Amino acid sequence: MATPLTADRLLAALRAEGVTVVEHPGWRTHDRNGAGAWGPVTGVMIHHTVSSGTASTVAMCSDGYTGLPGPLCHGVIAKDGTVHLVSAGRANHAGGGDPSVLKAVAGETYGDRPPAPRAHQGSPNAVDGNSRFYGFECVNLGNGADPWPAAQLDAIERVSAALCRAHGWGAKSVIGHLEWSDWKSDPKGFGMPVMRRRVQTRLNKAPARPAPAPGAGKPAAPRLQPFPGTSFFRAETSSPVITAMGRRLVAEGCSAYAVGPGPRWSEADRRSYAKWQHKLGFRGSDADGVPGAVSWNALKVPYTR
Template sequence: MTQYHVAVDHLDPDDRELTTTYLGTCDQAHVDQVRAIAALPESERHLLPYRRIPDAFCVLRSDGDLDVYFPVDAEPFDIRVPDPSALLYDDRDMPEAGYKVTGPAYIDGAVRFGDQVIGGAMDHPESGPRFTWHSTESPAGRSYFNSVAAYLMRVASEPQVIYDPVSDSLGQFGPLTQSARALQNDGSRRTNREGLVNIQVEVLAYARSPWTKGFDPAMEPNFRKLLAAGRAYGIPDVWPAGNPPKSPGGSYPRPRGTWQSKPGHYDHGQVPGNSHTDFGACDTAIVPGKATSSPKKHPPTPSKPATPASPNAFPGASPFGPGANNAYVTRLGSMLVTRGGARYYKVGPGPKWGDADRAATRAFQLAQGWKGQDADGIPGPKTWDLLVTGKGKNIPPLYEPYPGATFFRTGRHSAVVTAMGKRLVAVGCGAYKQGPGPDWTSVDAASVKRWQKHRGTPQTGIPSTADWDALKVPNV
């Protein structure tokens, strides 16, 4: 009977980084049971295919995690590694001069998943700006938002944007100014890079049941922000290839000439070179609807926090938390960066309080062994004192630092070897017939070679610094 590797992908609720826990192997009988449970109408677990690996699959869980199953003897698949450069035509860099990008790279309030590197510059800005809409073919709701995001990262098919219409949750895997990787190429033409921008959106929904039924954009501010971001790039409120057809059973002509010349909104099933038929017959009065204007609201001027007697004295609770905008927030962020919190800040610390400040503060508090309200992400006197005096424990690194090439040798016994092996299995490159262990063996070297082949680097069996950093071995 076929044996399967089993792993769990988890998106950290604070830093949105994906971590994988390897659980070992199971037999075909267990897999059959998993599939049967997911097939029950009342089940909260839902199967999705693990693209590019035959017989592999993933299970969406309502707690936000993703279960991953793939055969022990499966060959590793090649992820489409993001190419930071656009194609060159007639020795011209693309996008070429004259194609001005006017919209935001990030939508205000969108959570950011992963390292935000999924694509590169656009090949054909002359084709005009566009939205490409997808449906995830999964349940909707806040409880599935993270597990679907983890699935898209796992199978390397991230759009720029993921949206849940039930909770109005909005996330990004990369900037809107660069390409995504949720489309198939049309021959040699890279559809992901078609247009001045090609904002791809995965909506948590089933194509067979249009999610716009009963959906009121007036009650969903994040959805309105998403459409506003597209309009800032000049995306017109039209469907050049026709209204999105119903799925299944609709007609999908996939007009190449239209796709390559007309800006606007496109259904995944209308993109040439693609075989999918999502995202279904949505209500075009909602997607995209029509832009509306509203009177500008001037935010209240925040009150200045009281100046403490000493420069290092705790300034009180009022300078921190949602809505705070002052120099103390900047100082807090700067101190957290020096204590291991740099990874939480996609942009450097600033005066406006944000999710990064709270996540980094909470990570520092957890590093001290604090729990509950003592680790709520809002600095109190104890947190502030440790930061300004340089005392306490630093935020531990998320991943193991590269141990050096000489570390990988016969006789090496280390928990780092086990952690490395579990990551190699989790990314589909393990050559282990039994679970990875702490002793470095030829099987570890063979697994590393698979990883190097997968990355397109020299297959030495000893990870380089770049191989190691890309593998993201969890800190032990």
């Protein structure tokens, strides 16, 4: 068992394994830690969503639904292989499961499959899987007929390997929900033993990102405007930095401008920036429209002389 990765380390581990990651607003602090323990972690659990469509599925997995509040996983693996992160803490994905399975996974002591589960949520001897497993929901109807594209299976492999590599686990630390609870059937449409073999093959090699397209050079990282400090944002400030910020807010769909944006800090700037803070998941006094270092760095304002 291991201490869960921080949000930064989780993101770095996935990217190092070549995973294409989308960060859902507020995912770093969106969790169910108030409902129970998060960790020590034992492994990775793979699910199917019984849904279609990336945007609606990500929203559901982030927000939850009646009777089951979100987040419902740590990441959503789309059909195109993109992984949408929605949480870095405890998530409502595994529920109760079999203690013999937990022991076998923690020790990686089983053969082709863990012991058949004989427990589920509400069983007298069930153990809390939400505190012990990272969970990834894969967009699939779960009917055995909905296809699993190669890009999606590759992403499942990479995500699983990334977390195993980060914690020093083998592929036997990766299981399906159906291997945890006798009530569950996910993921349906591919076999977890085959996926574990894929994961172990990847773990036997050094991590590597996908090769760039032929002739593609590495683009230079754009120079970004450093955070000028909270005191910079006041009525008397007139600067091209304010204009550059406003243009980025417009590009992010966070505009409250009737005209502009322009170089002088205004109420329209403040209201537009508050929209950006809300998009990132900030609330209350943290979303007052006055830029702070975290939200500013996330906005990626181009450098302006």
